[in-house]
Amino acid sequence: MSRKIDLISMEMLPGHGAPVAGGGLRTWSLLETLRAAGHDVRVCLPQALIDQYGLTQYSAFQPAAMQAFLDASPAEVFVFEQWYPLSLPERVDRPVVVDLPGPLLLENYWRRVAATERMALAKLRALGRADVWLYATPRQRYYWLAFMALSGHDLAAPALVHAPIAFPAQPASGRERDPSRFVYAGVFWPWQDPTPALSALVSVLERRGRGTLEIFGGPHPQHEVEGQRYLDPTATLPPGPRVQYRGMLPFEQLTERLETAGVAVDVVPCNAERELSSTIRTVVYLHCGLPVVVSRHSYLVEAIAAAGAGWIVDDAPGGLEPVFEAVLNDADEVTRRGDAARRLAQARFTCPGAMLEFLAVVDRLEVGRRPEPFTERLDRQVRELEHGLRERIGQLEATAAAQAGEIAHLGRLAADREASLHAARLCRQALEEAYYIASRDLEALRSSLPHRLLRALKRLLGKYREPDDYRPRIPEAWSRPPSHTDT
Template sequence: MKRTVLVITSELPPLPGAPVAGGGLRVRGLVEALRGAGHQVLISLPAALADKHPDLPEEYRPYLHEPETLSRIVYEAMPQVVLVEQWGLASYLDPGLPMPLAIDLHGPLTLENAFKTGSNYLSDALTKIETLGRADLLLCPGRVQKAYFLAWFLMAGASPQCPPLALVPLGMPPALPARQPGERVRVVFGGLTWPWIDPFPGLRAAAEALAERGGELALFVGPPPVVADHPLYGGNRGQGKDYAAELAGLASVAWPGLKPHGELLENYAAATAAFDLYAPNAERELAITTRTLEYLWCGLPVIYGDYGELAGPIREAGAGWVLDPRDVAGVRAAVASLFDDPEETARKSQAAQRLVRERYTWDRVAGPLLAFVDNPVKRSPAPALIAGFRDYYRSESDRKIREGKEKIGELHEEMRRKAEIWEAQRRERETWFENELRKKETLLESWRDKAESLQSEVAAKLADQEKLAAEQTALLAQAETRFAALENAAEERRLHGLDLERENDRLRERLAQTESDLVERAAAGEAARGEAERQARHLGELSVEINRLRFENEKLTRELADARAIPFAKFRGKWARRAEVVLVKLPKLVWLFSVNLLTNGKQRLRSGRAAGEPTDRT
């Protein structure tokens, strides 16, 4: 009986001119197997793909979905069987759908998500268990994965005696492509650069070995696509790895990048071998990848890890080199054999296609799925094992809650008694604090009165000091005025003394000239000479007196300068005496000196004329 099957997927199936991911190839294999058995297959893709691919074929457009609208799409299509690619999409379906539900677990999605930034493993695990509990059939591509998913299915409530978990390996088209290898040795490495795959150090070793022999390493790689801005599809954003830094400077490396699927297969068919060796981790040890099957389908012997489920079939078939990912020497030896033993490479190529033809084509792998579609059965709902754990822990929690409440009641009673004691102690402390406060307030009041009294006394003393300061300021002003007048008078006397000194210098010059004349005229007579000697002595005495007065004047000037810092009244008498010398005696002496000088000059003039000597009128 032919049935209608609705296949729901988030992966883009192979389209002309567009790259395709492994999930899309897996969906294509299941769809082709169902159609090959005569069933009608409807496909529901994310609505965002229609915007991204305007040339999307019409057969994919009627059932475009958003994750939140999946149940509505199912009721619109009304299929007899629903097949969902991965449990993540199935988690959006209503639990009570009447149609039998099959979920294809193409890979360990929970482990893959654990490698993505921002993932929540616990949330994924709980959602996965809840979703698997709704499935009537689970599909997986490998025996190791079947054991892995069985544990999850049992936790979701599946019967341990006969869990509906079927092995459906990856399927490839039965018609294998013809090999068209080129003359140059070319190793390919293709696919998306997921964060859980790490091809180093083996990939660099292969590139170095190819560079040494003139071969090529072609990288048909690119970052994972972001299908839509949605939590289910948007998790791929920024998750791709960049291999450029690891392979920098190697002449053998070519970067064709992601190619449309048809063009990619043509490149594979023209290559020599494929590199498919990764560092082991939890995801890699479970994975059975479509890229590996495509390499083998295209006749490419693969350099493969020794830990994967496909390692045994590849080794047994002689379809490649099964190596420890850390065996750099083994990688180099495998690459060298491509150059040194092309016949062995050709045998491995034939073995690769023979392995796929005998074990991994659509018509050979889809038996369990076709059997379920022919006889779809709704599984009797059973509580998930985790629900049993939940009920157990809920009862335990209830018991612990009761015990906790009893303990809380005891603690509450103990706290009440202690609170009464603390309240009595608090009141006692309050009384003591109030008494101490009153004492301190009384003491503070007395200190305040004393402070006010002291403040009044200080204010009175400050007023007296201000009055004394004002009087001192007035006296200082008067002293400064008197000092200024005295300084002016002293300055005048100093200038007058300077004038006298200049006059004295002129008189000395004339006296010197006169003495010279007297010496020349000494023969004029003893009387005139005697008179001249007397006048000379007299002039000497006057000179001494003038010098003494100059000294007095200079001393007076210095004392006047010193007196600026000394109270005026103390030196008033002393300044008066000095002023008397400067103002009274000094002018008199100068006048006497001038009179004497004139008198003597006249006498000398008369004496010179009497003697008949020439006279000097200077």
């Protein structure tokens, strides 16, 4: 069943005379796979990229207006290469596939991007907009299952589809190869450092007095990546008779140069990103018929070893020189392993054959149940918390206003009480002063009266201190009729 599909990417595709990075090659792979299956595919790129390279055959979008672009699109299905273009304010009303070929958050760790937490939340929100997730290597499935759980998807039937790194078949060019010509190609990234292995190779080449190393690479050709600190091997391996730097070439020119080389080197120290990476450059080497000296931690080692398409090595530089010596000593073995590399690529890493599971999903894909992602649940809970806090603040403000009136009333009462206390203090002070004056005058009077008068006064006063004896006699005397004795 042919469907109208919008393939949305932020990366430059090969075929336009410009260097490309892994995201552009992956977009090209998805495009060729879908078209080979008969789907009507429209490639959609950022307006700035289309204007820069004159790519008028593609549809343009503004990343900030992606929601409006999707709403106006005639597509039946949307396929996003990487998750960040899917950072939308609302859900899409048509099926959405998101391609996740690499662990971007782990890459950002080596870029030293400060906003990792913010990016993780944005990633979960974007992944919650998709119905199906594509992953590139078997190891990545377990990595994405954790994100799927956080984004709210059903782990009982996870919508994860294996879509390996694969490219259209590359027929042998028939060009003559130089078995003593080694190559390393691709964007220089901070999480992969090839210089220890390449230094070991150059030591062998210089000691043997033959062979060359060609390095095709540089920073990302189109985008200034946030926090980018790419490793520049020129600081350790300066150009010379055995080391040649070619820069970033257009993909067509790069593959022409690779098809005349003898051996590719893809050895970098192991880290979390490398263990989960999809190593696109390694698959490019195999398609170009290049046997690969590859790190043991690569997810491709079992396939390469089984096919006899390269040499599996440890990261330690001390163990690499004997391998490079053996390669230089046996040109026929290099040729045999190169032929095996091309056969392996055709059998395992050629589209559309390697992506049949992806195509089967596209044929039957409908809008599925998109549960509320963790980030949206978190946003909702934060909104509810904010609403509750605002209500509580309103209640506290009303209570504070009521209590402010009560406090003002109590303040007035306190002021009145203080005024009364002050008046009482003044009255007490006046009484104390009067008592002092009276006491002083009494003392003066005491000292001035004769002693006998004082005693008589005391006797007189003593009579007034016995009111119970004195008072009954008064009314009796007043009521008795006068007699002659009274006169």
